[in-house]
Amino acid sequence: MVVGDIATGTDLVVIGAGPGGYSAAIRAAQEGQDVVLIDKEKIGGTCLNRGCIPAKAFIHASKFHDDIQHWNRIGIKAECEHIDFQEIKEWKDEIVEKLDSGVERMLEHENVEYKKGEAKFIDSNSIRVEEEHRTDKIEFEKAIIATGSSPVELSGLEFDREKVISSRELLNLEEVPDEIVVVGGGYIGMEAVTKFSKFGATVKVIEARDRVLANFDEEIVNQLQEVSDHYRDEIYTSAKAQGVRYEDDKAVLVADQEGEKLEIEGDYILVAAGRTTRPNLKSLELDSTNVEVENGFVQTDRQMRTTDENIFAVGDVVGRPMLAHKAYREGKVAAEVISGKKSAFDNQYIPKAMYTDPEVATVGLNAEKAREEYEDLRIGRFPFTASGRALTTTKTDGFIRVVARDDGKLLGAQIVGPRASDMIAEAALALEMQAYLGDVAHTIHAHPTFPEALSEACEDALDESVHTY
Amino acid sequence: MITIKFEFPDTGEGVTEGKFLEWNVETGDDVEEDQVIGEAETDKAVVEIPAPADGTVKELMASPGDRVEVGDIIMELETQGAGKRKKSDNNSEQKEEASVEEVEETPEEEKNEASKEDDSDNSSESSKDILALPKVRKLAEEKGVDPATIKSGERITEEDVLEAAEGGNSIQSKAIGQDSEEVNATPSVRQLAREKDIDIQRVEGTGRGGKITREDIVKTAEGSEEVTEKTNKTTKTMRSEDYRGEVQRVQMTGLRKSIASKMEKSRFTAPHVTHVEKADITDLADLRDKVKNEVDAHLTYLPFIMKASLNALKDYPDLNAELDEEKDEVIRKKFYDFNIAVDTDRGLLVPKINSVDDKNMVKLAENIVEKAEEARDEELDREEMQPGTFSITNLGVIGGEEFTPIINYPQVAILGIGKIGETAEVVEGEVEPRTTVKLSLSYDHRVVDGATAAHFMNDLVENLENPEELMVNL
Numbered sequence: 001m002v003v004g005d006i007a008t009g010t011d012l013v014v015i016g017a018g019p020g021g022y023s024a025a026i027r028a029a030q031e032g033q034d035v036v037l038i039d040k041e042k043i044g045g046t047c048l049n050r051g052c053i054p055a056k057a058f059i060h061a062s063k064f065h066d067d068i069q070h071w072n073r074i075g076i077k078a079e080c081e082h083i084d085f086q087e088i089k090e091w092k093d094e095i096v097e098k099l100d101s102g103v104e105r106m107l108e109h110e111n112v113e114y115k116k117g118e119a120k121f122i123d124s125n126s127i128r129v130e131e132e133h134r135t136d137k138i139e140f141e142k143a144i145i146a147t148g149s150s151p152v153e154l155s156g157l158e159f160d161r162e163k164v165i166s167s168r169e170l171l172n173l174e175e176v177p178d179e180i181v182v183v184g185g186g187y188i189g190m191e192a193v194t195k196f197s198k199f200g201a202t203v204k205v206i207e208a209r210d211r212v213l214a215n216f217d218e219e220i221v222n223q224l225q226e227v228s229d230h231y232r233d234e235i236y237t238s239a240k241a242q243g244v245r246y247e248d249d250k251a252v253l254v255a256d257q258e259g260e261k262l263e264i265e266g267d268y269i270l271v272a273a274g275r276t277t278r279p280n281l282k283s284l285e286l287d288s289t290n291v292e293v294e295n296g297f298v299q300t301d302r303q304m305r306t307t308d309e310n311i312f313a314v315g316d317v318v319g320r321p322m323l324a325h326k327a328y329r330e331g332k333v334a335a336e337v338i339s340g341k342k343s344a345f346d347n348q349y350i351p352k353a354m355y356t357d358p359e360v361a362t363v364g365l366n367a368e369k370a371r372e373e374y375e376d377l378r379i380g381r382f383p384f385t386a387s388g389r390a391l392t393t394t395k396t397d398g399f400i401r402v403v404a405r406d407d408g409k410l411l412g413a414q415i416v417g418p419r420a421s422d423m424i425a426e427a428a429l430a431l432e433m434q435a436y437l438g439d440v441a442h443t444i445h446a447h448p449t450f451p452e453a454l455s456e457a458c459e460d461a462l463d464e465s466v467h468t469y
Numbered sequence: 470m471i472t473i474k475f476e477f478p479d480t481g482e483g484v485t486e487g488k489f490l491e492w493n494v495e496t497g498d499d500v501e502e503d504q505v506i507g508e509a510e511t512d513k514a515v516v517e518i519p520a521p522a523d524g525t526v527k528e529l530m531a532s533p534g535d536r537v538e539v540g541d542i543i544m545e546l547e548t549q550g551a552g553k554r555k556k557s558d559n560n561s562e563q564k565e566e567a568s569v570e571e572v573e574e575t576p577e578e579e580k581n582e583a584s585k586e587d588d589s590d591n592s593s594e595s596s597k598d599i600l601a602l603p604k605v606r607k608l609a610e611e612k613g614v615d616p617a618t619i620k621s622g623e624r625i626t627e628e629d630v631l632e633a634a635e636g637g638n639s640i641q642s643k644a645i646g647q648d649s650e651e652v653n654a655t656p657s658v659r660q661l662a663r664e665k666d667i668d669i670q671r672v673e674g675t676g677r678g679g680k681i682t683r684e685d686i687v688k689t690a691e692g693s694e695e696v697t698e699k700t701n702k703t704t705k706t707m708r709s710e711d712y713r714g715e716v717q718r719v720q721m722t723g724l725r726k727s728i729a730s731k732m733e734k735s736r737f738t739a740p741h742v743t744h745v746e747k748a749d750i751t752d753l754a755d756l757r758d759k760v761k762n763e764v765d766a767h768l769t770y771l772p773f774i775m776k777a778s779l780n781a782l783k784d785y786p787d788l789n790a791e792l793d794e795e796k797d798e799v800i801r802k803k804f805y806d807f808n809i810a811v812d813t814d815r816g817l818l819v820p821k822i823n824s825v826d827d828k829n830m831v832k833l834a835e836n837i838v839e840k841a842e843e844a845r846d847e848e849l850d851r852e853e854m855q856p857g858t859f860s861i862t863n864l865g866v867i868g869g870e871e872f873t874p875i876i877n878y879p880q881v882a883i884l885g886i887g888k889i890g891e892t893a894e895v896v897e898g899e900v901e902p903r904t905t906v907k908l909s910l911s912y913d914h915r916v917v918d919g920a921t922a923a924h925f926m927n928d929l930v931e932n933l934e935n936p937e938e939l940m941v942n943l
Binding site: 342343344346347348407409432433434436 | 666
């Protein structure tokens with residue numbers, strides 16, 4: 001039943017309840033704003049419901065194989081009796097549910113009104129929310145666009161949700177398939193490899209460029225490929241996906257590898273060729289506002305203000321990197337600016353983490369980029385084979401590398417190894433604090449721990465290392 | 470391609486001109502921003518001239534030996550874009566001490582159009598040039614004033630900027646720029662800057678590697694000048710590192726720094742003249758020999774000279790005075806407190822002997838010994854170090870016939886006592902060995918004229934040469 005337009009008024013409307021949107025809503029409410037949060041799906045957005053969190057849950061579960069091997073090697077004889085994938089999935093859903101309800105409670109606590117529906121701008125002061133059974137018109141002082149992004153759809157490989165799927169469906173598979181074809185050798189594709197290879201699936205990756213993980217240092221990728229066959233075997237580079245053919249129960253990916261035709265068969269074809277904001281912006285009907293969109297991204301200043309003075313934007317819709325932690329910060333900045341605070345997204349460093357095995361995490365400049373700007377560099381490296389803590393867990397693959405100016409000022413860090421995603425935090429803090437090598441090297445790190453490796457790498461850059469040469 | 474007209478930079482501290490010494494570059498050379506491209510000598514120091522931007526030297530417009538004034542164009546530099554640093558920095562021009570006028574090579578028509586809009590007498594090259602010294606530009610930035618909006622064609626002064634700033638003619642920090650690149654400050658300091666409405670890009674960091682500290686922001690917010698002073702210091706790099714041999718650097722003590730700043734203040738505030746006169750103190754010497762055993766105190770010549778000075782000061786009160794520069798009044802003092810220079814291990818101290826006119830010779834002698842000892846033992850309290858009304862320095866005890874003492878500012882005169890000894894003098898047509906001393910009086914010519922000083926010295930010498938009168942007060 002469509003009731004028609006019932007106009008209500010509010011200080012702030014936030015469109016999209018992912019990390020950028022919900023953090024903006026809560027933060028603005030804390031600052032005394034009257035906030036309405038709108039999402040056409042569940043609170044939590046891609047990250048909580050169909051991205052980072054469920055993916056990490058699976059990746060954790062998939063470690064069982066290595067873990068059992070590890071126990072056996074050190075004298076604890078055990079074996080995997082049975083894998084109940086359904087139960088793993090339920091456990092994953094529980095985690096997601098817990099996080100979602102946590103956010104819901106926060107929203108309730110701060111009196112943020114949540115509406116499930118699709119928002120469309122009427123003008124720079126009002127939106128229409130199309131809910132299941134009604135349409136509301138909301139007049140606002142300010143609005144924040146936080147509608148995120150969606151997986152890129154490739155022509156010839158349109159998502160059919162059955163065989164040609166995106167990361168979203170992959171995380172909801174009912175059982176471990178025998179074969180998965182992944183189109184796109186970026187971090188989403190490689191994390192898919194991590195999850196499903198370990199559950200016994202054969203994961204084949206086709207990548208258009210001449211190597212996978214092209215956004216990461218070659219040395220890091222080499223290290224990954226050295227450690228695990230999964231990142232090396234069944235990888236087809238310089239191959240362009242062209243279409244799909246269905247054969248019995250299988251889907252066959254047709255691709256062109258430097259002029260030669262490739263046919264790769266799988267139970268599913270996962271298209272992980274990047275993410276786009278276009279569908280997420282389109283439904284907003286931004287033409288009714290003064291918001292400018294360029295190359296698919298909403299143009300904002302450092303205070304997350306768009307070209308429309310009443311409208312702000314945060315998260316994936318404003319640009320790369322499309323990462324939840326960037327969105328969190330932007331959401332808070334937008335909320336604070338709207339509340340009259342002098343905040344700005346002035347962050348100089350955005351860390352990146354990839355949950356391969358071993359993990360990869362980077363922040364700041366790598367050596368190659370640093371060389372474009374500085375003639376002389378100090379580079380320090382520490383392999384986890386020299387880390388006492390790594391040895392006690394038999395996780396010794398990988399290294400930490402730090403890059404600094406000749407005078408010691410840190411420029412960046414790259415980690416491939418156990419707990420890289422945790423260790424990158426210290427490097428990011430050091431960088432934002434404008435630290436020099438000595439600051440990290442001469443800070444006492446608890447022993448034996450993984451993060452010691454960062455201080456060791458800094459010592460190496462200072463030629464002071466007592467554990468490497 | 471942009472041609473930068475590079476002006477002789479303002480090195481600060483009121484230096485307005487200098488002598489151009491040499492170029493380190495030639496026409497056609499590629500230079501990097503901040504590279505030392507030449508040297509000039511001001512009356513304070515030899516200064517290195519840094520290139521204002523990366524670019525190619527188009528023309529050198531000053532030659533070694535030229536007198537150059539601040540603002541004179543000494544070089545033309547061709548750059549790609551606006552003074553861009555290797556590390557991104559959109560404010561490089563503003564950070565520079567050197568004054569830079571950027572003249573974009575615009576088509577003739579545009580230039581004409583621009584000058585049509587501006588009716589003022591256009592004697593300078595281009596109407597959109599902003600004529601302002603770097604420190605004025607800097608001030609404009611601090612006040613958020615766009616110099617271009619003040620006036621063109623004429624030189625913009627600091628007053629103009631302040632006026633414009635007060636009149637609200639300011640450009641608000643431009644929506645906190647688009648790019649958040651490379652601010653050398655921690656996140657919370659960046660936030661503090663925003664809260665205090667300070668464009669952090671324009672704050673000169675005093676921390677390691679130019680890091681902008683919390684204190685820098687607080688100081689900038691308070692309008693403190695310390696930050697600006699810092700920049701003056703950094704560009705005025707003295708060529709102090711080119712020693713041929715080994716050197717030792719000794720940190721100045723607090724006392725040393727205090728002496729230095731007092732001397733500098735005096736020397737550059739009061740125009741000094743030193744008047745030297747010889748006194749024949751043979752009779753005084755005899756007298757002193759006679760009485761010195763009769764008193765307990767160690768009776769040097771100093772008490773006699775103090776008494777003689779006192780008598781002369783009473784006749785010429787302008788020497789026991791001080792100048793009130795703001796009111797243009799001379800303050801003549803009706804009390805007589807003398808500072809006596811004392812050499813100590815730490816450096817020069819000037820303990821004060823109060824009310825010289827109320828004390829007899831013996832009392833003065835005791836006082837001097839007491840104060841000198843206190844000074845050497847670091848026991849002088851603040852009050853005793855306060856400036857008196859007249860100073861005496863007895864350097865001759867160590868050596869030196871005559872010298873030019875520096876006035877103990879804000880006093881207006883200081884008496885230097887030279888070495889006391891026997892010299893050959895003509896007495897009634899005969900050469901005789903006599904005990905003499907040369908007295909050097911430095912005085913502030915703003916207050917005291919040469920004639921007054923000469924009369925004072927004649928009076929003083931007469932007092933010393935006829936000690937009986939002095940002895941009345943013993």
